[in-house]
Amino acid sequence: MTNWSLTEPSNTQKYVAGTLVAIYALVTLLPILWILSTGFKTPTDSIAYPPKLIFEPTLEGYVNLFTTQTRQTEEYLANNPPNNWYEQIVHDKGMVIAGPSRFGERFLNSVIIGFGSTFLSVFLGTLAAYAFSRYKVPLKDDLLFFILSTRMMPPIAVAIPIFLMFRTLGLSDTHAGMILLYTAVNLSLAVWLLKGFIDEIPIEYEEAALIDGYTRFQAFIKVVLPQATTGIASTAIFCLIFAWNEYAFAVLLTSGTAQTAPPFIPTIIGVGGQDWPAVAAGATLFLVPVMVFTILLRRHLLRGITFGAVRK
Amino acid sequence: MAEVELRNISKSFGRIDAVKDVSLTISDGDFIVLLGPTGAGKTTTLRLVSGLEHPDRGTVFIDGNDVSKTTPAMRNVAMVFQQYSLYPHMTVYENLAFPLRSPLLKTPESKIKEKISEIAEVLQISHKLNNRTTELSGGEMQRVSIGRALVRNPSIYLMDEPLSSLDAKLRADLRVELKHIQADLGATLLYVTHDQIEAMTMASKIGVLEEGRLVQVGPPREIYEDPVSLYVSGRLGLPRINTIPASIFPGAPIGATTLGLRSEHIELGTGLPANVIRLEHLGDQTQLHLEIEGHKIITLTDVHSQLQPDDIIHIQPKDPLYFDPSGNRVR
Numbered sequence: 335m336t337n338w339s340l341t342e343p344s345n346t347q348k349y350v351a352g353t354l355v356a357i358y359a360l361v362t363l364l365p366i367l368w369i370l371s372t373g374f375k376t377p378t379d380s381i382a383y384p385p386k387l388i389f390e391p392t393l394e395g396y397v398n399l400f401t402t403q404t405r406q407t408e409e410y411l412a413n414n415p416p417n418n419w420y421e422q423i424v425h426d427k428g429m430v431i432a433g434p435s436r437f438g439e440r441f442l443n444s445v446i447i448g449f450g451s452t453f454l455s456v457f458l459g460t461l462a463a464y465a466f467s468r469y470k471v472p473l474k475d476d477l478l479f480f481i482l483s484t485r486m487m488p489p490i491a492v493a494i495p496i497f498l499m500f501r502t503l504g505l506s507d508t509h510a511g512m513i514l515l516y517t518a519v520n521l522s523l524a525v526w527l528l529k530g531f532i533d534e535i536p537i538e539y540e541e542a543a544l545i546d547g548y549t550r551f552q553a554f555i556k557v558v559l560p561q562a563t564t565g566i567a568s569t570a571i572f573c574l575i576f577a578w579n580e581y582a583f584a585v586l587l588t589s590g591t592a593q594t595a596p597p598f599i600p601t602i603i604g605v606g607g608q609d610w611p612a613v614a615a616g617a618t619l620f621l622v623p624v625m626v627f628t629i630l631l632r633r634h635l636l637r638g639i640t641f642g643a644v645r646k
Numbered sequence: 647m648a649e650v651e652l653r654n655i656s657k658s659f660g661r662i663d664a665v666k667d668v669s670l671t672i673s674d675g676d677f678i679v680l681l682g683p684t685g686a687g688k689t690t691t692l693r694l695v696s697g698l699e700h701p702d703r704g705t706v707f708i709d710g711n712d713v714s715k716t717t718p719a720m721r722n723v724a725m726v727f728q729q730y731s732l733y734p735h736m737t738v739y740e741n742l743a744f745p746l747r748s749p750l751l752k753t754p755e756s757k758i759k760e761k762i763s764e765i766a767e768v769l770q771i772s773h774k775l776n777n778r779t780t781e782l783s784g785g786e787m788q789r790v791s792i793g794r795a796l797v798r799n800p801s802i803y804l805m806d807e808p809l810s811s812l813d814a815k816l817r818a819d820l821r822v823e824l825k826h827i828q829a830d831l832g833a834t835l836l837y838v839t840h841d842q843i844e845a846m847t848m849a850s851k852i853g854v855l856e857e858g859r860l861v862q863v864g865p866p867r868e869i870y871e872d873p874v875s876l877y878v879s880g881r882l883g884l885p886r887i888n889t890i891p892a893s894i895f896p897g898a899p900i901g902a903t904t905l906g907l908r909s910e911h912i913e914l915g916t917g918l919p920a921n922v923i924r925l926e927h928l929g930d931q932t933q934l935h936l937e938i939e940g941h942k943i944i945t946l947t948d949v950h951s952q953l954q955p956d957d958i959i960h961i962q963p964k965d966p967l968y969f970d971p972s973g974n975r976v977r
Contacts (some may be wrong), residue, residue, distance in 0.1 A: 538731040541698050544718040545725045546794070547748030560735040 366621070372614035380610040394423050395611025399437050399602060399619075403429040437616060440598040445623060446509055447594055448578040451516035455573045456566055458517070459524025460532075464554065466525065467532040468540075478529075481522045489519050490582045500587055507592045515587070516577040523576075524569050531565025532558065567634030571627065578624050595620050648709035648801035648834065649674050650695060655704035657690055664690040666858040667704070672802065677828055677835045678863075679845040681881050682855035688838040691855070692804050695836060697721045708801050719750050724795035725804040728811065730787045732779040738790050739775040742766070745798050765793045768827065785816045792820075796827065805837045809844065821847060842882050846870070854878045876973035879906050885933055887967070890941040894918070895963050902968035902976040909946040910964075917962025922953050936961065 343351070372380050374391040397420045405428060406414075414430065416422040424431050465471060466478060496515065497506075505511030535558060543553035559566075581596045588594060599616040603609055650672040657665040665687045672678050680688040693699040695706060697718035706714045713721050724745070732741050742762045746753040753761070766772040769789040774782060779790060788808060795803055808824075809817045825848045828835055839845055845852050846866045853863045854877075862874045866882075873879035879887045888907040892898035895905065895918065920943065923935040927949070934947040936959065943961075953959065968976040 536729070536731070538727055538729060539733060541718075542725070542727060542731040542733070542794075543744070544698065545696060545723060546745035547719045547722075547750030549717070549719065549749075552749070557733060 369614045369617050369621075373611055373618045375611050375614075377607055377609055377611055380614070381608070392423070392611075393420070394427075395609070395615040397423050398604075398609055398612035399615045400435055401431045402433050402435050403427075404432045406430050435602075436598065437595075437602070440593050440595045441619065443509070443588075443592055444578060444595040444620070447512045447516065447592070448574055448623070450509070450513040451520060451577045452570055452574040454513060454517040455520040455524045456528075456570050459521055459528050459569060460559075460562070460566060462521075462525045463528035463532050464558065466529050468537065478526070481525055484519075484522045493583065493586055496583070497586055507588045507590055509592050512584070512588065512592050512594070515583060516573075516580065520573040520576055524573060527569045527572070528562070528565055531562055531569075535561050564634045567631040571631055574627060575624060649707075650802050650834065650836070651707040652691070652695070653705045653707065655691070655694055655701045655706065657694060657699060657701050663858050665694065665701075668855075668858075668860045669704075670853060670860060670863065672834060672836055674834055675832050675850075677825075677833075677837065677848055677850045678853055679837045679839060679849035679851075680853045680855055681839065681842065681845045683840060685857075686855040687858040688840075688855055689806055690858075692725075692806055692836060692838050695802065696723050696725050696804050719748070722750070722798075722800050723802050723804055724798045724800040726788075726791050726795050726806065726808040728807045730791040732782075732787055732790055732794070734778075734780050736779065737775065738771065738777050738779055738782070741779055741790055742775075742793050742797055745794060751798070761797050762793075765796050768796075769793050769823075785812055785820070788812060788820065792824070796831075801834070803833055803835045805835065807839055807841075808837075810839070810841065817841075817844075824848065842884070846882065852882075854881050873967065874975050876904060876906065876969045876975075879967055879969075883908050885909060885944040885946070888912075888943045888945070889969075890938065890943065892968060894939055894941070897963075899968055899976050901970050903971045904969040904973075905963065906967035906969060907943065907945075907963060908967075911966040912943070912945045913962045913964045914945075914947065915960055917960050919958045920961050922955055922957040922959060924955050925951060925953060 371389075373395045374393070375386070375389055376392055376394055379386050379389045401420075401424070403424055408428075411425060411428065411430070416425040421431060466474060471477065500506045500511055500515075503511075505514065539557045539561070540550070540553045543557045544550065548556065579596065580594075584594045585597045588597065595616070599613060599620065602612045602616055604612070652668055652670045655665055655668045656663070668687075668691060670678070670691075680691060682688050690699060694701050697713070697716060697720070701714060704714070705712055708721055708723075733744065736744065739762060742765065743758050745751065746758045746761065762775070763772065766775060769792065771786060771789050771793065774786060774790075779787060782790065788811075792805075792808060795805075809820055812820065821844055827833070828848075837844075837848065849866050851863055852866050852869045854861050854869060856875075856877050862869060862878050864872075869878060870882045873882075876889065890905050890907070892902045892905040898905065918938060920936040920938040923937055923942070925947070926933040926935070930949070932947050932949050932951055934945050934951070934953065936943045936945065938961065945961075947953065970976050
């Protein structure tokens, strides 16, 4: 007798697979590690060659990210000693803090527009997907194809008409405009993904709920939605990632009030010297919300990706 | 419970006529079994009573009221589905409580608890109440699904092949249990099956459906002994009724072309010679395969029969059934 099995991988196989996964993870994580470490370097260290793997960490990049600064005379600096650690960092460079930078506002814009459009896409997408999945919709297949066809070209191909429409409608550089735009782009993905998930939920559950004394809408809320959470969560993640990272439209359509972080971060690079640590600090903070959101929904996402692959 | 009446109900899906002009009265306390092969319209009839489908023509009455255009919730019917349809995101208790918590019944929680523990006791699922439904075995799932119907006090219980996906032993157990429960509650039941044993043992009346038409309704014995057509005669009886040309044996009435022979209609030892093809020993019975003038016949014989293939045995019909060319009974 052997403990050899066709379906269960051997220890060697597991070991090899584990190593491969580890190498892959390292390769994909390397740029992120690079960004993370650059954020804690001084501008000089950040462009040193060969790159410094060991360096003295500083929060200078983060201070530069959140503040605007002006150079001052020795005399002024001597008369106005720093009050706290971040004024100290700036002081050491012979500068003083003139005020907060716009990073906070831009970041908040990203949060409002990203999560706002994600919520709207998933909300509308769920309703549309349910209708497509359950009801006799005239021209259903054509409508679904039409919805999908909006993804068949890069969204930026329609940038100019959208730019003109937004200007005429007064939507340029507004939160509502950007939420609307990202929702429009994401909705086709949301409808298709969610339709797939809802198709997988047998209609018998709703019929049982109808018999049990509920209306169609109550059955949708109490029976369909709880079973669709997996699909809704994974759809939400995909929508958020798109809206969060979108750059081209953000550059084109926003400049002030509604500008999101992606077009803003490169502008931090500064006047005169190239402030890579501040850019890296901005990029690092920019990663956090999507990461947290994905980790919170991770359990659903994993189930979502394998959903439908194996018959229950 | 209430009286349910279908009057001249028809329903088609696209070009397929699923149910054609069906009229049926289900009296209070009746256990009616709809019998027929796949596609005969059994499930559609059930769904028309439940309100999940609306008839194209005809009227559904519950307790004398026309409910043809109402939703399932307004009809107060309970249904057990073939595939259980237990809510997978809820526990067994929550599944059983679901109909009681509906806007239709709005039962107080204390009453729900009382009712559920009572039903769980009967169905022997008390120890599973806090389990997820996905953790149950097939038999347990079906008990819960029957329980979800039984917690209510509906006008009628509708059951769509509730036992068909269970193994043989469980099916037999639950069959007996279900009949008990129905008798205890005095419940009105409309039950769909293609299993003739379920039909024979549980029904107070059997309705036989043929391509959407209700061809005969009556007590099980009547359907078995006095079928109106060849089709109905073939729905009940094991081994299945044998059909041979009526001209083989003398004595056929005028107009009869087909002779229907159940095992008890065949007298062995006298009459015309038949070839023994083979014997199948099933333990409690022995099936005897014969051939007479090129027509195969299956009947029962003595369990300890010593017959061999190629033996000759004489057979003679005894009070058989006769049918005309279109399959109708000739008396």
